[in-house]
Amino acid sequence: MKKLVSLGELLMRLSCEDALRFSQVNNFKVAYGGSEANVLITAANFGLETEFLSVLPENDLGKSALNDLRNSNVGLNHIKFQGERLGLYFLEPGAINRPGKIIYDRQNSAFSKIDPEWFDWEEIFKDCNWFHWSGITPAISEKAAQVCLHAVETAKSKGIKVSGDLNYRGNLWQYEGANPKEIMSQLVDKTDVLLAGSYACSQFFDIKNIQNNSELSKALIQKFPALQRIAITNREEINASHHKWSADLFTESTLLSSTEYNIYPIVDRVGTGDSFMGALIYGLQHFKDQKALDFATAASCLKHSIVGDFNRVSKEEVFELIEGDGSGRIKR
Amino acid sequence: MKKLVSLGELLMRLSCEDALRFSQVNNFKVAYGGSEANVLITAANFGLETEFLSVLPENDLGKSALNDLRNSNVGLNHIKFQGERLGLYFLEPGAINRPGKIIYDRQNSAFSKIDPEWFDWEEIFKDCNWFHWSGITPAISEKAAQVCLHAVETAKSKGIKVSGDLNYRGNLWQYEGANPKEIMSQLVDKTDVLLAGSYACSQFFDIKNIQNNSELSKALIQKFPALQRIAITNREEINASHHKWSADLFTESTLLSSTEYNIYPIVDRVGTGDSFMGALIYGLQHFKDQKALDFATAASCLKHSIVGDFNRVSKEEVFELIEGDGSGRIKR
Amino acid sequence: MKKLVSLGELLMRLSCEDALRFSQVNNFKVAYGGSEANVLITAANFGLETEFLSVLPENDLGKSALNDLRNSNVGLNHIKFQGERLGLYFLEPGAINRPGKIIYDRQNSAFSKIDPEWFDWEEIFKDCNWFHWSGITPAISEKAAQVCLHAVETAKSKGIKVSGDLNYRGNLWQYEGANPKEIMSQLVDKTDVLLAGSYACSQFFDIKNIQNNSELSKALIQKFPALQRIAITNREEINASHHKWSADLFTESTLLSSTEYNIYPIVDRVGTGDSFMGALIYGLQHFKDQKALDFATAASCLKHSIVGDFNRVSKEEVFELIEGDGSGRIKR
Amino acid sequence: MKKLVSLGELLMRLSCEDALRFSQVNNFKVAYGGSEANVLITAANFGLETEFLSVLPENDLGKSALNDLRNSNVGLNHIKFQGERLGLYFLEPGAINRPGKIIYDRQNSAFSKIDPEWFDWEEIFKDCNWFHWSGITPAISEKAAQVCLHAVETAKSKGIKVSGDLNYRGNLWQYEGANPKEIMSQLVDKTDVLLAGSYACSQFFDIKNIQNNSELSKALIQKFPALQRIAITNREEINASHHKWSADLFTESTLLSSTEYNIYPIVDRVGTGDSFMGALIYGLQHFKDQKALDFATAASCLKHSIVGDFNRVSKEEVFELIEGDGSGRIKR
Amino acid sequence: MKKLVSLGELLMRLSCEDALRFSQVNNFKVAYGGSEANVLITAANFGLETEFLSVLPENDLGKSALNDLRNSNVGLNHIKFQGERLGLYFLEPGAINRPGKIIYDRQNSAFSKIDPEWFDWEEIFKDCNWFHWSGITPAISEKAAQVCLHAVETAKSKGIKVSGDLNYRGNLWQYEGANPKEIMSQLVDKTDVLLAGSYACSQFFDIKNIQNNSELSKALIQKFPALQRIAITNREEINASHHKWSADLFTESTLLSSTEYNIYPIVDRVGTGDSFMGALIYGLQHFKDQKALDFATAASCLKHSIVGDFNRVSKEEVFELIEGDGSGRIKR
């Protein structure tokens, strides 16, 4: 089986227990996350072979992060141990009308010093049929942007399918010389399947005054004619504990739409977009478009019930939800 | 006061903390459960004298299980310590659209080796006015089925009221020579008050193509004319955290119906049927039919707010809910 | 900046973990609370200078209570250490249709022995522009009632604004010679801003057969003509985990009304009235009436998401909710 | 089998987790204790029939305390529910050279209002062959002292064996008219088996300038000639985590001595004296004096390894330690 | 690099928190263990390539067990998923003079149904240079004994080095036809390196009246002349929290001895023998005999500080202890 490869930073997540605020905690729960790792783990759960490219610091925290990934069955043969600090993020989950909060502490991380020379790209892409990137990587550092572009170009040149997630983060892109519009355009230009959102498109590509997902998709395809599929997730936030969730997939001038899920009370919403992307990649390899969209929407609906960034649901569990069993009845 | 007696297996329940999945836990919360013990504890909470007949292994786990039961005020003078292992079940509670999961590990338990000779039936039934059985016991082993039938026949012959709960479990009934249809028919034939469900009736008694609870009740009475009351609970599962709950009671050709409760966010749904049965037994001894039904429905509604298999609510708390105070206002 | 001063008892709160009942717990979570301290902490969070007058026992529990208050930025220069026991309350939070329960254990507390001679009132009121009292203090002991009245009279005589919260508690007022109607009338008579409720008004002032908040306000003003503002909160309890919440403010013959918030699943409802009062005091000093009301309602809506009695939200967070962002979207 | 009966107050114990100080805790661990209950539970563990006489408040805390006792197999048929508060004590365990601390909060407890009329003494002493009291009960209130004396006199008059534990507590004896010397002399005068200590003897009986346990025993017997056995425990406190422990038993002019145990690192030293007493009562009923002493010393040595006030070791475990297996080797 | 292969059962370990007894726990801590897995993980930590042969049930518990092993870097390409239950053991750690207790619940486990046909022995032994077995495997079931013997014979026939650990467990060997003496003799007969103990040798081989480790070694070699190395660990149990630990290695008629370590307060002693064996296998491949013995003794000394069955120390940490730094000084 050919592999899904992705490149990205792995972060330690330190989150508040129960509904406590930062000012109240005496303990942080430890987990790991990162958009690209989330995508791979989701896909690996469903049975894809995967390989994660990343850089971790040469200390016990870097090793612990790797150990945690290991039990997710993701390929880890190209992790580079180099540098001094593991990127962190602190999470205060929201409740009712109180928003969640994330404090990033990832500057100067081991990953931000990444170098294209550290990876054997020939070997990496030998058994690969799909490469995935996210807009977080080029936002971290100039080096990270270079490696990301290098990977996308190399993959494309080898005829490997490329997917991307725009993932706009206003608080990144802080390195000297950061030029989000240029690098993001170069990346999307070589991308086949894109997870997009209207705010990200306005920030990166000046696509504005958009009325609906169909218009957004058409505007994107006009700008990046190589795009074959555009996926857009729709989240209606009733409060921090209750969302509605659905998604659209634009394909050859048609907009396919999924069921809308009514999701409450939310357990953990971090990583839901990534779980959609991982499931979509799996779905597009195994199903027709509508079923791939339904599979990805159901998988990411289920992610809202899982503690941590990573989705831990099986293919069978997703199928049951698609087939209409959202009752949550106990399986004995 | 005469006693309510029941016979059944006590299991250790090992459940995941918070919303974690089996693959994520580092701790299991320990509790105890078992359909018949749940029924007795519910009734004992309301003030009935009770006696539990069971077999526990001769080790610290068996003794700990007994200790835990002791603080529930259930009579424990006929517990037999014999055998090697305590039956277990592992519980992963569901969340949102993700179903809960139960893994049973109860084969070859101390209880499964139960023998009618181990109990002094004369002494047991001397001060007894009600015997309760559930369809789980005959499903465990041939010996357990024999003891269950023996107890029901002896009770019946002494003019003791008999109740039963069909409790169909497809993953039990695995012993050699298991014949669910025969033994269940023999048991229900000597039963006065039955808790039934349409799926169980189709499996055990080939009662099929049933439109509603009234039809189901009539079909049962046709088959088992000695039945005096048939109770049926109705659960609408909106998701794993949100159910609607009501019940019907068929009595002398009339179908009485309870209020429907809207229950969210669910704390623990395991044991809710048993808490209905225990409250119904109490209710039928103290109230008219409609009030008995209302009492049982309200008691089991409240069970959804209680951690563990056992219901821990008082008579007064049930009355307050029946009288319409479902506001959950703090009592100071 | 002039200070907000209040006088009241600080209690240790011992609450059950998760959804456990008193009969199930092996641990109590420790927090501190008390109506007047809750008001001050809310106001201090928003930036008011505050001073808390109280009595704590001379032992490690009294000192720990003080330490906990210290990190709330409330002025603590007039705390008196004298006496033997800290008042306690035990909290079993409700769930679904099961009400919460509070057991008070505060009799003979250090605070109940309070003496007006222990405080330097000149010094206390020197930099004060607002004094707040609640109906709990005069309900504790005769001495506490005397000190409360002394403080209100002194504040009033110095031209300091006075607010009060009726806070009716049927299980207090147990000391010999307790006369709630008399002392409460004396206190409200010197009060400018009152937080009232219809049940409290019927108990304290025989104001009965009231149809709505407007009528209640008018009846109060007729009885206590010095009142300038009357606030009334409206709580609709759908179940213990789901409330609707709004408030009205009566001012110069007009009844202003806030938005109604739909609040679920509730994290902790204790102290929400106090957080309304603290925010109203802040609001009336900084905004026009309608905005003050909106600010107080939004602040107390957010309190339902905070663990413990004390509100821990910032001015900015309240403004965001007022401006319509109740989506609970993560802030990165 | 005849019963061991005792009378005393049951307290809720709220203790700090791990090695935290009062000023650091966010949770208290909940347990129950009380000298006389500790004695009964120890003896019940070894197989004695027991009955506990006590008063608990009519609220959920009183009921929870009773539930906890229930799973200790102690007879609870004469517990009186009356009054308002459960006595409490707060425990900060010591560590290394830092002493443990206990803060009592037991004044005005339900037990302190105890009345001899509340108990049916004829019924209580009908099947009793041993009554045990401790010096804590007469120190609580005048009523408690009266009931204690009444119980001892009644037991004595019926030829029931009486044991007592001096248990001097300087911070009790605070009620008006408390006269420790008089009441304690009256109690010991009717006692057969006494657990004594030199400090308690100097406080209660002015027995001073004592060189050793033999002298102390002789002085006691001179004063109270009815005493048949005097037990004295010896604790050498190297630090808060490391003690040496042994005991002596004075019997018919001979001083028997036990092995000395070297105990570290201590898990919980509260209740060790009571576990000695409970084991001694059991031992004196089943063994010769030296073996009874050895049994009691070994049982109380093991108590240092048990969390909570109550000893939870079996007869077999004590015998193994007596027979020299203090290795702590795992039993499989 | 050639691999170390072993065959054995993986158990879920459910252990009491803190110093609680079975009768006190409300939670079990979850870990995994098994003598042969412990050996492989120890060796994998030091850098050996390893492969674990085992059978796990086809359910979420089996998969979770595998996930946990995955983050230990042990080869898992030959795990068979088949059968219904995961073997369990319950652990109550000891404290002071109170022994630890283990309750096994492993009968009828998935592993006990193991079949030699399920494994591709040619493939397994292709890159293997060392096979390790323990006396637990032949004690589980007749099938397990057959597979163990088959593996040892096949390895031996291919010139692969074979090690074994006698691991006598009196409570196993319960299957019909179990003949410990015969099968153990067959196994040791083909073993090069043996971890032995005097009690096991008396039970399995009737080697009795042995004065010291030298005599024991000589008696073993007389019986099994193919043995090249015999290792014996020496544990002096002062109490459950304080042991002394050393080891001897018999090699070509010489008895080498290690340093004795003074170990207190013990964190977790389960798996220490296995950590010795894993380190010895590593040591014998990399060092001379004395250094191999020192390495294994130091590694297993450190295991006493690690929570769980598995040793989690690095080669560097072992070297530091060998070089005399047992000070436990903080590394910054």
Next chain:
Amino acid sequence: MKKLVSLGELLMRLSCEDALRFSQVNNFKVAYGGSEANVLITAANFGLETEFLSVLPENDLGKSALNDLRNSNVGLNHIKFQGERLGLYFLEPGAINRPGKIIYDRQNSAFSKIDPEWFDWEEIFKDCNWFHWSGITPAISEKAAQVCLHAVETAKSKGIKVSGDLNYRGNLWQYEGANPKEIMSQLVDKTDVLLAGSYACSQFFDIKNIQNNSELSKALIQKFPALQRIAITNREEINASHHKWSADLFTESTLLSSTEYNIYPIVDRVGTGDSFMGALIYGLQHFKDQKALDFATAASCLKHSIVGDFNRVSKEEVFELIEGDGSGRIKR
């Protein structure tokens, strides 16, 4: 009362629960520390007025750190909120022969950007009679070194007593142009009371081949003739859980020595040197030299029993230990 002022970085400490290793944790316990804050809190506990100068980031983590300090009663009127990240350190406590480990993650912290212009030195030193610095501050960044030197020079010029702690940390001093020897000499040159160690003196001042504390003191005074007192602590590490601890004070050519404390089992050894320094500063202001030394040694002995970096013992508790009560007997 005049104040003790100090300047330093406050770090968040994330430590492993129980005896778990970094690779095992699912939670980190949160606390705060920093050598200079530790010194101030110790002294504030004993009753000194204190003021802490520091820089914290403008986010919820910075505010939470400040809140935590607030309940330590340290003056916080000159804390500067500026910058982006809070310095962190991760702690894996050691056990038995396994050393503890600290991973620092403090580069580019808010504090490292500190600027002398941010502080009003006139105002700060107005009511100050003692300034304390530690060798950690000049090791953080060039700016931090400048501010530290500026503070020491200003204090000295105003006749304020100056103390310092060499606190050698090999893994700091990483900024460009770092010159430890030069800046440390400048600082000690203006210092009256120094906490020194032989390794630090060899690294900073090339003082080598020292036989004992007396020689070390004399060598220091030769180099820095203004030094009036030199304190040296002596730690003998038997293992990670058992240390011996004493200290010497060199004063006017005499070496005073303290008692040696035998400390086991250690709860938390981090911050013990700082607790010595804080107590010494208090002691030198209130007692003669020998008593000041005894006070500081006993206070820091007790610190080993306290969870977290900060010492939380009272003056009275230290006196009790000095007076010979190291028994750890429970105080009731």
